[in-house]
Amino acid sequence: MKVFIKIVVEAARQAWQALVSNKLRTFLSLLGILIGIFCIISVLSAVNSLERSIKSGIGELGSDVIMVDVFPWNEDPGMNYWKYMKRPPPSHEDYEFLKKTRTGFEDAAYAVYVEGKTIKYKSSNVTGTMIMGATFEYPEVQNMDIGQGRYFTEKEYASGANKVIIGDKIAAELFPNENPLDKYVRLFGNKFQVIGVMAEEGDNPFNFMRNDELIWIGYNTAKKYINIKGKSRFSVGRILYVKMGEDADMDEGKEELIGVMRRSRKLRPREADDFSLNEVTMLTNMIDGVFGVVYAAGFIIGFFALLVGMFSVANIMFVSVQERTNIIGIKKALGAKKGIILTEFLIESVILCILGGVAGLVLVIVVLKIATAALKFDISASPLYILIGISVSVVVGILAGIIPAFRAANLDPVEAIRK
Numbered sequence: 001m002k003v004f005i006k007i008v009v010e011a012a013r014q015a016w017q018a019l020v021s022n023k024l025r026t027f028l029s030l031l032g033i034l035i036g037i038f039c040i041i042s043v044l045s046a047v048n049s050l051e052r053s054i055k056s057g058i059g060e061l062g063s064d065v066i067m068v069d070v071f072p073w074n075e076d077p078g079m080n081y082w083k084y085m086k087r088p089p090p091s092h093e094d095y096e097f098l099k100k101t102r103t104g105f106e107d108a109a110y111a112v113y114v115e116g117k118t119i120k121y122k123s124s125n126v127t128g129t130m131i132m133g134a135t136f137e138y139p140e141v142q143n144m145d146i147g148q149g150r151y152f153t154e155k156e157y158a159s160g161a162n163k164v165i166i167g168d169k170i171a172a173e174l175f176p177n178e179n180p181l182d183k184y185v186r187l188f189g190n191k192f193q194v195i196g197v198m199a200e201e202g203d204n205p206f207n208f209m210r211n212d213e214l215i216w217i218g219y220n221t222a223k224k225y226i227n228i229k230g231k232s233r234f235s236v237g238r239i240l241y242v243k244m245g246e247d248a249d250m251d252e253g254k255e256e257l258i259g260v261m262r263r264s265r266k267l268r269p270r271e272a273d274d275f276s277l278n279e280v281t282m283l284t285n286m287i288d289g290v291f292g293v294v295y296a297a298g299f300i301i302g303f304f305a306l307l308v309g310m311f312s313v314a315n316i317m318f319v320s321v322q323e324r325t326n327i328i329g330i331k332k333a334l335g336a337k338k339g340i341i342l343t344e345f346l347i348e349s350v351i352l353c354i355l356g357g358v359a360g361l362v363l364v365i366v367v368l369k370i371a372t373a374a375l376k377f378d379i380s381a382s383p384l385y386i387l388i389g390i391s392v393s394v395v396v397g398i399l400a401g402i403i404p405a406f407r408a409a410n411l412d413p414v415e416a417i418r419k
Helices: 002-021 023-059 081-085 092-101 138-142 154-159 168-174 219-225 250-264 280-323 325-333 338-375 383-409 413-418
Strands: 065-069 107-121 124-134 146-149 163-166 184-187 190-198 214-218 237-243 276-279
Touching (some): 023 280, 023 338, 065 250, 092 107, 092 237, 092 250, 107 138, 124 219, 154 219, 163 168, 190 214, 214 219, 250 276, 280 325, 325 338, 325 413, 338 383
Antiparallel strands (some): 065 276, 107 124, 107 184, 146 190, 163 214, 184 190
């Protein structure tokens, strides 16, 4: 063990000497390692953070929820735009038919959405908000959390009472110094009582439903102020949510749901479906494919940069063997075995590559912090990726130093001393 420690110390000293005595040559040689580690770890970190945030935002829809809509999520809507535009949007009648049928699913909810509305309180107002009018079961189907206050009572929902639940960001803007509960705001030109504030969702830019900026009213209330029966798909959005249950077979559930929807719309056997069934896995599968390409591109760029760096470090090691030939001869004449010489040069090569790898990781951390501050989106390098960066540096160091180390270990002591 003591011999190995001495070898490591000696190799570290020689690596440092090579670094100090030939700064420019060593810097240029390690630049490939630095760029390679930077490409691989930065791409891994950025794409993983982005993918995690997107999937988190999409995941709020629920992995066991099927959304009945006009457009399919796994197809470019531009390809068959007019075909889908001719489809009738999901209706409250479809929702009621599903509730009556009640086969193969746990629950269902219906929601309509309108954008660009203004909510006011005294002299404060928030413009461009989204209003959602949802049926009573909606929070059970979509797992909506209320941070303060309460949900609509059955009586309030049934009567279409002017009660409203607002997002955390809207509450902060309208009531910076007041408790919003039981206050009256103006919406659609009428007074609405604030009975709840949704739990803060955070600044994830990929949240599917920006709940912090959402105004939530009951469906029966929405009917009084929104043209629910209007045919325009641009002014009013409509989605039917069907919760299948955590243990349900999604494929089987979709088949049953297709049958129920066809009966609801009285479609003949030969008529094509005039609706689309969407689920979270459609989006996550598309995301996996896109990010798979990005991962591959980052690895390819990193591989070639590391390849250049490996040959550069190998060149340093060949020069180091040449410069220390007589020293190697003396060590072997004094009894140093081939394994010791081999290990010494391999460790020196690994140390040089680790220095380049650490520099690359430092650059990754700095760049990711700058990107996080600029984009207001958390991008971080996990400890696993840092470990991967160091491990790759070690492997590159071994590959770069193996041939020079073997050459040094196989030198004839007499010939080496003469040189």
